[in-house]
Amino acid sequence: MSQPDRRRITVLGSTGSIGRNTMDVVKQLGGRDAFEVEALTGHGNLDLLARQAIECGARLAVTADPARYTDLKERLAATGIDVAAGPSGLIEAAGRDTGWVMAAIVGNAGLPPALVAAERGADIALANKECLVSAGRLFLAAVGRGGGRLIPVDSEHSAIFQVLDRDQRHALERIVLTASGGPFRTWSREEMAGVTAATARVHPNWSMGVKISIDSASMFNKAREMIEARHLFDVHPDEIEVVVHPQSIIHSMVGYCDGSVIAQMGAPDMRGAIAYALSYPRRASIDIERLDFARLARLDFEAPDEVRFPALRLARVAMQRGGLQAAVMSAAQEQALDAFIDDRIGFLDMAEIVESVMDAMGGIGEAADMEDVFAADEEARHRAAKIVAERQKAA
Numbered sequence: 297m298s299q300p301d302r303r304r305i306t307v308l309g310s311t312g313s314i315g316r317n318t319m320d321v322v323k324q325l326g327g328r329d330a331f332e333v334e335a336l337t338g339h340g341n342l343d344l345l346a347r348q349a350i351e352c353g354a355r356l357a358v359t360a361d362p363a364r365y366t367d368l369k370e371r372l373a374a375t376g377i378d379v380a381a382g383p384s385g386l387i388e389a390a391g392r393d394t395g396w397v398m399a400a401i402v403g404n405a406g407l408p409p410a411l412v413a414a415e416r417g418a419d420i421a422l423a424n425k426e427c428l429v430s431a432g433r434l435f436l437a438a439v440g441r442g443g444g445r446l447i448p449v450d451s452e453h454s455a456i457f458q459v460l461d462r463d464q465r466h467a468l469e470r471i472v473l474t475a476s477g478g479p480f481r482t483w484s485r486e487e488m489a490g491v492t493a494a495t496a497r498v499h500p501n502w503s504m505g506v507k508i509s510i511d512s513a514s515m516f517n518k519a520r521e522m523i524e525a526r527h528l529f530d531v532h533p534d535e536i537e538v539v540v541h542p543q544s545i546i547h548s549m550v551g552y553c554d555g556s557v558i559a560q561m562g563a564p565d566m567r568g569a570i571a572y573a574l575s576y577p578r579r580a581s582i583d584i585e586r587l588d589f590a591r592l593a594r595l596d597f598e599a600p601d602e603v604r605f606p607a608l609r610l611a612r613v614a615m616q617r618g619g620l621q622a623a624v625m626s627a628a629q630e631q632a633l634d635a636f637i638d639d640r641i642g643f644l645d646m647a648e649i650v651e652s653v654m655d656a657m658g659g660i661g662e663a664a665d666m667e668d669v670f671a672a673d674e675e676a677r678h679r680a681a682k683i684v685a686e687r688q689k690a691a
C-alpha cells in the first residue's frame with residue numbers, strides 16, 4: 297500500500313556497480329519503510345534485476361535489451377511488477393512520477409532516459425558521464441526547464457559540490473580534480489604499449505565497472521571529468537586542474553581567492569557520494585569505512601604527465617574547440633575502448649585514434665538538439681572504427 301511519507305525513487309542502471317551500491321544505500325537508509333521504488337532498469341543480468349525488483353517492491357522493471365522482454369516477464373510472473381524492455385522501456389521508467397532518479401546507465405544509452413527525467417523535474421543523481429560530456433548544454437537546459445536539482449555522483453564532482461560555497465562563487469579560483477593515476481601511474485609508455493584489458497581493468501583503489509576502470513588507467517576518465525566539471529560548476533577550462541593523488545582519499549578540492557583550499561575526503565567507496573545525493577541537502581548516517589588518519593599516515597600528490605597520458609591534453613583541446621568536440625572525443629574513445637577490450641588494438645592506440653578523429657572533426661559546432669549529438673557521436677564512432685580496422689590490417 298502506498299504510504300505518502302515514503303520517497304518515490306527510480307534507479308536507472310540498478311544492476312551496475314553504481315546501481316548495486318545505490319540499492320545498498322537505499323536499504324541502509326530504511327529500504328521499503330523509507331522508499332517507494334517506482335522503477336529499476338538493467339540490461340543483461342536479469343537474475344539480479346528480478347531479485348532487486350522483488351526485494352525492494354519495485355512497480356516496474358525494465359531490461360534495455362528488447363529481446364529479453366519475455367525472459368524478464370517470466371521471472372516476474374505473479375509478482376504484480378510491470379515489465380518493459382528496450383529504449384522505450386527505459387523512457388517509461390524515467391518518465392514515471394518520482395522525485396529522485398539515479399542516472400547510472402553507462403554510455404550514451406543513458407542519455408535519453410536521463411533527459412526525460414530531467415525534463416519532468418525530478419532531482420537527478422548523475423553518475424552517467426555522457427549527459428554532460430556529450431550533451432552538456434542541452435542536458436543542463438533540460439534540468440533548468442524541469443526545475444529539479446542536479447546532484448553529481450561521480451566522487452570528484454560530489455566532492456566539489458560538497459565544498460563549493462555557492463554564495464562566494466566570485467571567490468572561486470580553481471577546481472582541483474584528484475586522480476588516482478590508475479594502475480600504470482609509474483609505467484613508461486613502452487611498458488604501457490604491451491598491456492592487455494585484463495591488467496588495465498584492475499583499479500588500485502576503487503571497485504567499478506570494466507569500462508570506467510580501463511578509462512581510469514588511460515586517464516580518459518579524468519578527461520571526461522574535466523568536461524563534466526566545466527558544465528556542472530560553470531568554470532573556465534583554465535580554472536580546472538588535475539593532480540595525481542594515488543591514495544584517492546581526497547576526492548577533489550576547491551581553491552578560493554584568499555589562497556584557501558577546501559578538500560572533501562573519505563574512504564574510496566561510492567556509497568558515500570550516493571548517500572549524499574540521496575539525502576541532499578541533509579546528510580544521512582551510513583555504514584561505510586571511516587578514515588583513520590593515524591593509519592593513513594600520509595597523502596601523496598604529483599603532477600599528471602600529459603605525455604604518458606595524452607587524454608588530459610585532449611580534454612583541454614576539446615574544451616578549447618568547444619561545440620561538439622567533447623562528444624566527438626567521448627564517442628571515438630568509447631569505440632577505441634571497445635576495440636582495446638576485444639584485443640584488436642593496443643592501449644596506446646586508444647589516445648592516438650581519439651586524437652585523429654578529433655582533428656578530422658575539429659571544426660564541429662554546437663549542438664542545436666539531441667539529433668546533432670547523436671549524429672556527431674555516430675560519425676566519431678564510424679571514423680574511429682575505420683582507423684581501428686586500418687591498424688588491425690597493418691599489424
Ligand code: NAD
Pocket residue numbers: 308309310311312313314315337338339340341360400401402403405406423424425426449450451502503504505506507508566
Ligand atoms: P556498469 O557497467 O557496472 O553498469 C552499467 C549499468 O547500465 C548496468 O545496470 C547495465 O545493465 C546498464 N546498461 C549497460 N548497457 C546498457 C544499454 N545499452 N542500455 C541500457 N542500460 C545499459 O557501470 P558503472 O560502473 O555502474 O557506471 C555507471 C555510470 O556511472 C557510468 O557512466 C560511469 O562512468 C559512471 N560512474 C561510475 C563510477 C563507479 O564507481 N562505478 C564512478 C563514477 C561514475
Ligand code: MG
Pocket residue numbers: 450451452521
Ligand atoms: Mg570519478
